[in-house]
Amino acid sequence: MDSQQNSSSLFFDRDRHVLFLQMMYQLLPPEYQGQDINRLTLAYFAISGLQVLGALDRVDKEGIASWVLSFQSFPSNKDEPNEGQFYGFHGSRSSQFPAGESGVLIHNSSHLASTYCALAILKIVGFNFSHIDSETILTSMKNLQQPDGSFMPIHTGAEKDLRFIYCAAAICFMLDNWSGMDREKAKEYIVNCQSYDGGFGLIPGSESHGGATYCAVASLRLMGFIEDDLLSKSAPSSIINVPLLLDWSLQRQAVDGGFQGRPNKSSDTCYAFWIGGVLRILGGFKFIDKNALRRFLLTCQSKYGGFGKFPRQLPDLYHSFYGYSAFSLLEEPGLNPFCVELGITDIAAIGI
């Protein structure tokens, strides 16, 4: 891939970004085939991105709702949610098999992250949540929680870490029902993930990482274990070491103005959201150098629309979405305010 001349590094090119997302929404380039199993997630990036940019009118909301709901899996009888499987949403048609002759779902690959994305998209397009069978989702989701409080994303087995606690917490929050998880146990696991340097790793003992730290802090906030804007409270909650977390998070802003995911690593567009989001929740976003961040992000802005991972790289959907989210945190004119904890706009979160 040749490096590109970035001619639009002076301002946030909203119109070009809308076109980029529209293009991705309509036709995914072949490079995304390997990510087909995460198609719902890609859709979430595009659709949520369009709402951040105030361009949701470009999509067929009802069509999207039907499409998303077509990925939901159901047990063939009501007793099955207690037999170990998770009945949520598949990530793609390629992992969704029709029921067998007896009506039994043979390969149920419902995934926690896909379920989070599905519900987020439904929130965004304004779908009436009273029409969702949330009981099946929540009852069966309990099967995914581990004794140590962490979550597995699929019932057949996979990595268990903070990412899926976040998905579970966001799902419960959006369905406004916490029967799907043991919050206390999840909290214990999160607390154990805080590293000696103040950040959070994905698993206890792991290196502290921007994405993991977001999952930890956003989950605690969603579950109600930490208050909003902690730093302005006179007697803040102390289940986690907040001063050390704050110091670690702020130190992630590097000399080039961008945010890095871990110490001594390169700045990457997406951490502007992961770390910026953590700081926003804590009430410490005001401590960053916003101008420097903006300047860095604009060097990652592509002349084709979208954002790349590093300066002057070609754009991808993931970094584009988190670039838009970061610009929303920076209060870029014309962008909708972002609900950091849920990963959707305030409009979608409130349900107007």
Added chain:
Amino acid sequence: MVRTRLCPSPTRTTSPKPWTISELSTEHMSAPTGPSASPLKPSTSTPAIILCGIFGVKYLSHLMLTCMMNWISLNMLPILTQKTIKFDFCRHHRRWVAEKLGADATSKELEFTKKILSLDAKNYHAWSHRQWVLQALGGWEDELDYCRQLLEDDIFNNSAWNQRYFVVTRSPLLGGLEAMRESEVNYTVEAIIANPENESPWRYLRGLYKGDTQSLVNDPQISSVCLKVLSTKSNHVFALSTLLDLICHGFQPSQEFKNAIDALKTPDSDPPDSGLAKAVCSILEHVDPMRVNYWTWRKSKLPAQAA
């Protein structure tokens, strides 16, 4: 080359037909070939990964275990997992197989992660897997030395510092954090003096006193490394912020510290009777301008005895 609609029309008259392997491998996929293909780049062509995605891990696990366990061995898996480092399916499957093999798999798994780390010393998933192997299967004997080697290669490798902490705190062969503290402080201080601008050893040093702030404040080595760095013409940010935290936790700086701070003050700094902590914050506002708002806020929040 195939372009696909992100959100195709949901109306279907027939059940969705899963792609067959032949369709995938011949028409859709382009294998990374040639010397330029990095073994670490996520590949869209590895058939086993597609199998995992379509049939589910459990089905593939069953198939592999019953038909191929004898000859597929862990020699095959390095090729699959290396090409798709970011794929959760294969890492989980590798762990599942290693669990079945038990302690016999230990050295092989440690070698495997070592190989990946030799190409990408900060690969998060490789480190996760390595930590899992140590805790589940053992093999702690050489781990501290491995960390030392990695840090010799790159003292800025934060993953290696984290692994060092992991070993020091969790290895059943060492005495635990308190027992290891003295030797680790010596090691870390040396690293700090060599590169005071390196955040990792500063955080590690603090971590050695996790849960025991009083000992941190009372250890003369901690405050003296701050003083040493402040007296040189190097990056002072971490020395200053560490000193600030020490003072906030009750450290009583000697005249030597006051002199060192005085030497760093700017002409427009606070009145001469302001406390040392306030002076440190003011200096930080200048030497760490990216975080000027934070240091100003810290100045306003100093505990009474420190201000």
